[in-house]
Amino acid sequence: RDELLFSYKGILYPATFCSPEVFRAMESLEARSDDIILAGYPKSGTNWVGQILNDLVGIFEKKTQNKESSMNDEELEEFPYLEIGDTGKFERMNKLPSRRVIFTHLLPENLPRSIFKSKAKILLLIRNPKDVATSFYHFSNAMSPLPSYETWDDFFVAFMTKKMPWGCYFEYISKWNKYADDENVMTITYEELKEHPVLGVKNIAAFFGFSPTEKELQIVVERSSFQSMKKNSQKTHGAFGNLLFRKGGVSDWKNHFSEDQNEKMDKAFEEHIGRTKLGRKLKYEVYCK
Ligand code: A3P
Secondary structure (H helix, E strand, O other), X not given: OHHHEEEEOOEEEEOOOOOHHXXXXXXXXXXXXXXXXXXXXXXXXXXXXXXXXXXXXXXHHHHXXXXXXXXOOOOOOOOOXXXXXXXXXXXXXXXXXXXOEEEEOOXXXXXXXXXXXXXXXXXXXXXXXXXXXXXXXXXXXXXXXXXXXXXXXXXXXXXXXXXXXXXXXXXXXXXXXXXXXXXXXXXXXXXXXXXXXXXXXXXXXXXXOOOOOHHHHHHHHHHOOHHHHHHHHHHHHHXXXXXXXXXXXXXXXXXXXXXXXXXXXXXXXXXXXXXXXXXXXXXXHHXXX
């Protein structure tokens, strides 16, 4: 288990995906004010919201640059996660045309400084911790580069004791909390997007300065529905497709958490983030009780 992860600045990462060299090279990224940064703790719905953002960019490019439909399922020029790749990635990214959509699971303090300096807009995606843990458990057991767990109980202990790749959920939310009021940061929850997808996509579009028509909005919502993304996943995500689109809903935690685990999670939530802005935004009473 230990060989699969390495520690960098106090946070664990999977060695198959990340490396200290790539973290160091990352400082050479020249962020732009029109970059679209999607930040979220793992398993918060990154691929879902990433698809929405890429489609919005596709529609915009088609309109403004007369490109053939850019809204397609072809492979992207660079793997979209900032911290995953090789050391040459950032120089190549510097040459990519705008607008770039960049995903990341990093804490704000570990992002390249130019992201904040450039005033690139950041969409912060958050999801309730019980469903995040449930999703992370299944993903860890399905993905060989991540440590696997014999039982859900083992996983729960690891999740609650900061042993996760990309660090601790609560630390992630509390660190990002300091940015929640910035005008360049918009927060959206997995749960609100699931409940009101049209409104969610509309708000995301407005934040990044896109103005899709009602029909375009409908197309983006339809293409990003769990069913369509799952159906398309072989094409868009290759062998990982099956692992990434698991249940795509709210409350699967109810099939996993014991009473004692519920109590522990409720207590940790209250203690670490319950009274913070992002904590309240998660509507814990609605989605985790
Ligand atoms: P579950 O494991 O609960 O099903 P990430 O992309 O950050 O790794 O997050 C993965 C989680 O988002 C998985 O949750 C996955 O099923 C869910 N997901 C992916 N696409 C989705 C979609 N279009 N709508 C809703 N949930 C989606």
